[in-house]
Amino acid sequence: MTFATEFRWTSAARSDVGCVRQINEDALLDSPERGLWAIADGMGGHAVGDLASRMAIESLSKLSAVDGLASVIADARARLIDVNGQLRTEAARRLVSRIGTTVVLLVARERACAYLWAGDSRIYLLRNGRLVQLTRDHSHVEDLKARGQLTAEEALHHPAQHLITRAVGALDTLELDESSVAVSDGDTFLLCSDGLSNEVSEVEMATELAPGNCDLAAQRLLEIALGRGGRDNVSLVVAHAEDLLASERTQVNPSI
Secondary structure (H helix, E strand, O other): OOEEEEEEEEEEEEEOOOOOOOOOEEEEEEEHHOEEEEEEEEEOOOHHHHHHHHHHHHHOOOOOOOOHHHHHHHHHHHHHHHHHHHHHHHHHOOOOOOOOOOEEEEEEEEOEEEEEEOOOEEEEEEEOOOOOOOOOOOOOHHHHHHOOOOOOHHHHOOOOOOOEOOOEEOOOOOOEEEEEEEOOOOOOOEEEOHHHOOOHHHHHHHHHHHHHHHHHHHHHHHHHHHOOOOOOOOEEEEEEEEEEHHHOOOOOOOOO
Protein backbone atom coordinates (compact mmCIF):
# COMPACT_ATOMS: atom_id res chain seq x y z
CA MET A 1 0.00 0.00 0.00
CA THR A 2 1.17 3.52 -0.76
CA PHE A 3 0.25 6.76 0.95
CA ALA A 4 -1.86 9.57 -0.53
CA THR A 5 0.31 12.31 -2.02
CA GLU A 6 0.53 14.68 -4.94
CA PHE A 7 4.32 14.53 -4.82
CA ARG A 8 6.94 12.12 -6.03
CA TRP A 9 9.16 11.44 -3.02
CA THR A 10 12.73 10.21 -3.35
CA SER A 11 15.13 9.69 -0.46
CA ALA A 12 18.48 8.25 0.59
CA ALA A 13 19.97 7.35 3.96
CA ARG A 14 23.38 6.78 5.49
CA SER A 15 24.48 5.56 8.93
CA ASP A 16 28.10 5.15 10.01
CA VAL A 17 29.79 4.24 13.29
CA GLY A 18 32.18 7.16 12.80
CA CYS A 19 35.92 7.26 13.49
CA VAL A 20 35.94 7.01 17.29
CA ARG A 21 33.04 4.90 18.58
CA GLN A 22 33.09 1.10 18.55
CA ILE A 23 29.33 0.59 18.24
CA ASN A 24 26.77 2.38 16.08
CA GLU A 25 23.98 3.33 18.48
CA ASP A 26 21.99 5.08 15.73
CA ALA A 27 19.09 3.55 13.80
CA LEU A 28 17.02 4.96 10.96
CA LEU A 29 13.91 4.49 8.85
CA ASP A 30 13.94 5.38 5.14
CA SER A 31 10.61 4.50 3.52
CA PRO A 32 9.70 6.97 0.73
CA GLU A 33 7.06 4.61 -0.66
CA ARG A 34 5.18 4.99 2.65
CA GLY A 35 6.05 8.61 3.38
CA LEU A 36 7.95 7.70 6.55
CA TRP A 37 11.43 8.71 7.65
CA ALA A 38 13.04 8.65 11.11
CA ILE A 39 16.33 8.88 12.99
CA ALA A 40 17.02 7.56 16.49
CA ASP A 41 20.29 8.17 18.33
CA GLY A 42 20.92 5.88 21.32
CA MET A 43 22.11 7.87 24.30
CA GLY A 44 25.91 7.85 24.42
CA GLY A 45 27.48 6.79 27.68
CA HIS A 46 24.39 4.86 28.78
CA ALA A 47 23.75 1.14 28.63
CA VAL A 48 22.78 -0.44 25.30
CA GLY A 49 21.82 2.71 23.42
CA ASP A 50 21.71 0.63 20.26
CA LEU A 51 18.87 -1.41 21.76
CA ALA A 52 16.89 1.75 22.51
CA SER A 53 17.28 3.25 19.05
CA ARG A 54 16.47 -0.05 17.36
CA MET A 55 13.31 -0.50 19.44
CA ALA A 56 12.10 3.01 18.58
CA ILE A 57 12.69 2.57 14.85
CA GLU A 58 11.21 -0.93 14.73
CA SER A 59 8.05 0.38 16.36
CA LEU A 60 7.79 3.39 14.02
CA SER A 61 8.34 1.16 10.99
CA LYS A 62 4.96 -0.45 11.72
CA LEU A 63 3.04 2.81 11.23
CA SER A 64 0.22 2.75 8.69
CA ALA A 65 1.01 3.70 5.10
CA VAL A 66 -2.51 4.89 4.32
CA ASP A 67 -3.83 6.80 7.37
CA GLY A 68 -3.87 10.61 7.41
CA LEU A 69 -1.29 12.81 9.11
CA ALA A 70 -3.15 13.29 12.39
CA SER A 71 -3.81 9.58 12.76
CA VAL A 72 -0.22 8.55 11.95
CA ILE A 73 1.27 11.10 14.34
CA ALA A 74 -1.11 10.02 17.10
CA ASP A 75 -0.13 6.38 16.51
CA ALA A 76 3.58 7.30 16.49
CA ARG A 77 3.17 9.13 19.78
CA ALA A 78 1.43 6.13 21.35
CA ARG A 79 4.09 3.76 20.03
CA LEU A 80 6.96 5.84 21.40
CA ILE A 81 5.28 6.16 24.78
CA ASP A 82 5.00 2.37 24.82
CA VAL A 83 8.69 2.01 23.89
CA ASN A 84 9.49 4.49 26.66
CA GLY A 85 7.79 2.20 29.16
CA GLN A 86 9.59 -0.86 27.84
CA LEU A 87 12.95 0.89 28.13
CA ARG A 88 12.24 2.02 31.69
CA THR A 89 11.37 -1.57 32.61
CA GLU A 90 14.49 -2.92 30.90
CA ALA A 91 16.70 -0.37 32.64
CA ALA A 92 15.29 -1.41 36.02
CA ARG A 93 15.87 -5.06 35.17
CA ARG A 94 19.50 -4.35 34.26
CA LEU A 95 19.98 -2.13 37.34
CA VAL A 96 21.00 0.91 35.26
CA SER A 97 19.56 4.42 35.53
CA ARG A 98 18.30 4.60 31.96
CA ILE A 99 18.39 3.14 28.47
CA GLY A 100 17.40 5.88 26.06
CA THR A 101 17.35 7.32 22.58
CA THR A 102 16.52 10.54 20.80
CA VAL A 103 13.97 10.28 18.01
CA VAL A 104 12.79 12.41 15.12
CA LEU A 105 10.05 11.30 12.70
CA LEU A 106 8.86 12.86 9.43
CA VAL A 107 5.56 11.80 7.83
CA ALA A 108 4.34 12.89 4.38
CA ARG A 109 0.67 12.88 3.33
CA GLU A 110 -1.16 14.75 0.56
CA ARG A 111 0.52 18.19 0.37
CA ALA A 112 1.92 18.36 3.91
CA CYS A 113 4.41 16.83 6.32
CA ALA A 114 4.12 16.38 10.07
CA TYR A 115 7.02 15.71 12.39
CA LEU A 116 7.49 14.50 15.95
CA TRP A 117 10.62 14.53 18.07
CA ALA A 118 12.38 14.23 21.43
CA GLY A 119 16.04 15.08 21.98
CA ASP A 120 18.58 16.73 19.70
CA SER A 121 18.26 14.78 16.46
CA ARG A 122 17.03 17.30 13.92
CA ILE A 123 14.98 18.00 10.81
CA TYR A 124 16.02 20.72 8.37
CA LEU A 125 14.09 21.99 5.35
CA LEU A 126 15.75 23.45 2.26
CA ARG A 127 13.29 25.56 0.24
CA ASN A 128 14.25 27.95 -2.54
CA GLY A 129 17.89 27.85 -1.45
CA ARG A 130 17.15 28.69 2.20
CA LEU A 131 17.83 26.16 4.94
CA VAL A 132 15.64 26.23 8.07
CA GLN A 133 15.89 24.03 11.16
CA LEU A 134 12.33 22.83 11.81
CA THR A 135 12.94 21.13 15.16
CA ARG A 136 14.21 22.75 18.34
CA ASP A 137 16.75 20.74 20.31
CA HIS A 138 15.64 19.47 23.69
CA SER A 139 18.97 20.27 25.31
CA HIS A 140 20.45 22.25 28.18
CA VAL A 141 22.34 24.49 25.76
CA GLU A 142 19.20 25.24 23.74
CA ASP A 143 17.39 26.20 26.94
CA LEU A 144 20.21 28.60 27.81
CA LYS A 145 20.02 30.13 24.32
CA ALA A 146 16.24 30.55 24.60
CA ARG A 147 16.71 32.43 27.89
CA GLY A 148 19.30 34.71 26.28
CA GLN A 149 22.09 33.36 28.49
CA LEU A 150 24.12 31.93 25.62
CA THR A 151 24.85 33.03 22.06
CA ALA A 152 24.78 30.64 19.11
CA GLU A 153 28.57 30.89 18.84
CA GLU A 154 29.05 30.16 22.56
CA ALA A 155 26.69 27.19 22.28
CA LEU A 156 28.97 25.49 19.75
CA HIS A 157 31.73 25.09 22.34
CA HIS A 158 29.73 24.88 25.56
CA PRO A 159 30.78 22.00 27.87
CA ALA A 160 27.12 20.92 28.20
CA GLN A 161 26.66 20.76 24.43
CA HIS A 162 25.68 17.08 24.51
CA LEU A 163 23.38 17.22 27.55
CA ILE A 164 19.84 16.56 26.33
CA THR A 165 16.69 17.17 28.36
CA ARG A 166 14.33 14.73 26.65
CA ALA A 167 14.69 11.25 25.21
CA VAL A 168 12.69 8.07 24.82
CA GLY A 169 13.48 6.01 27.93
CA ALA A 170 15.00 8.86 29.93
CA LEU A 171 12.07 9.41 32.33
CA ASP A 172 8.87 7.65 33.31
CA THR A 173 6.86 10.27 31.38
CA LEU A 174 7.81 10.97 27.76
CA GLU A 175 7.27 14.46 26.35
CA LEU A 176 7.21 14.72 22.55
CA ASP A 177 6.92 17.88 20.45
CA GLU A 178 5.17 17.90 17.09
CA SER A 179 4.49 20.30 14.25
CA SER A 180 3.66 20.33 10.54
CA VAL A 181 4.53 22.16 7.35
CA ALA A 182 2.93 22.51 3.92
CA VAL A 183 5.10 20.98 1.19
CA SER A 184 6.18 22.84 -1.94
CA ASP A 185 7.68 21.58 -5.17
CA GLY A 186 11.43 21.05 -4.77
CA ASP A 187 11.44 20.89 -0.96
CA THR A 188 14.29 18.84 0.48
CA PHE A 189 14.25 17.58 4.06
CA LEU A 190 17.29 16.49 6.06
CA LEU A 191 16.89 14.33 9.17
CA CYS A 192 20.09 13.78 11.13
CA SER A 193 21.66 12.76 14.40
CA ASP A 194 23.96 15.20 16.20
CA GLY A 195 26.91 13.27 14.82
CA LEU A 196 26.21 15.13 11.59
CA SER A 197 24.94 18.49 12.85
CA ASN A 198 27.90 18.90 15.21
CA GLU A 199 30.38 18.50 12.35
CA VAL A 200 28.68 20.04 9.29
CA SER A 201 27.65 23.70 9.02
CA GLU A 202 24.25 24.81 7.76
CA VAL A 203 25.94 26.47 4.79
CA GLU A 204 27.50 23.13 3.85
CA MET A 205 24.20 21.34 4.35
CA ALA A 206 22.42 23.78 2.03
CA THR A 207 25.15 23.48 -0.61
CA GLU A 208 24.95 19.69 -0.74
CA LEU A 209 21.15 19.55 -0.62
CA ALA A 210 20.59 22.22 -3.29
CA PRO A 211 20.87 20.00 -6.42
CA GLY A 212 18.05 17.76 -5.16
CA ASN A 213 20.03 14.53 -5.63
CA CYS A 214 19.28 12.64 -2.41
CA ASP A 215 21.86 9.88 -2.79
CA LEU A 216 24.71 12.22 -3.68
CA ALA A 217 23.80 14.68 -0.92
CA ALA A 218 23.62 11.94 1.71
CA GLN A 219 27.00 10.57 0.70
CA ARG A 220 28.69 13.97 0.59
CA LEU A 221 27.32 15.04 3.98
CA LEU A 222 28.50 11.78 5.54
CA GLU A 223 31.94 12.23 4.03
CA ILE A 224 32.21 15.77 5.40
CA ALA A 225 31.30 14.62 8.93
CA LEU A 226 33.78 11.75 8.81
CA GLY A 227 36.43 14.04 7.38
CA ARG A 228 36.06 16.30 10.41
CA GLY A 229 36.93 13.40 12.70
CA GLY A 230 33.64 11.49 12.95
CA ARG A 231 33.65 11.82 16.73
CA ASP A 232 30.17 10.32 17.03
CA ASN A 233 27.94 7.95 15.08
CA VAL A 234 26.65 9.74 11.98
CA SER A 235 23.16 9.11 10.58
CA LEU A 236 21.08 11.06 8.09
CA VAL A 237 18.15 10.81 5.72
CA VAL A 238 17.61 13.15 2.77
CA ALA A 239 14.08 13.29 1.31
CA HIS A 240 13.07 15.31 -1.76
CA ALA A 241 9.57 16.26 -2.93
CA GLU A 242 8.67 16.80 -6.58
CA ASP A 243 5.19 18.14 -7.34
CA LEU A 244 3.83 15.93 -10.12
CA LEU A 245 1.22 18.48 -11.20
CA ALA A 246 3.78 21.28 -11.27
CA SER A 247 6.09 19.09 -13.35
CA GLU A 248 3.32 18.55 -15.90
CA ARG A 249 2.57 22.26 -16.11
CA THR A 250 6.18 23.20 -16.70
CA GLN A 251 7.07 20.74 -19.43
CA VAL A 252 8.69 22.39 -22.44
CA ASN A 253 7.18 21.88 -25.86
CA PRO A 254 9.72 19.69 -27.71
CA SER A 255 9.17 21.75 -30.90
CA ILE A 256 10.62 24.87 -29.24
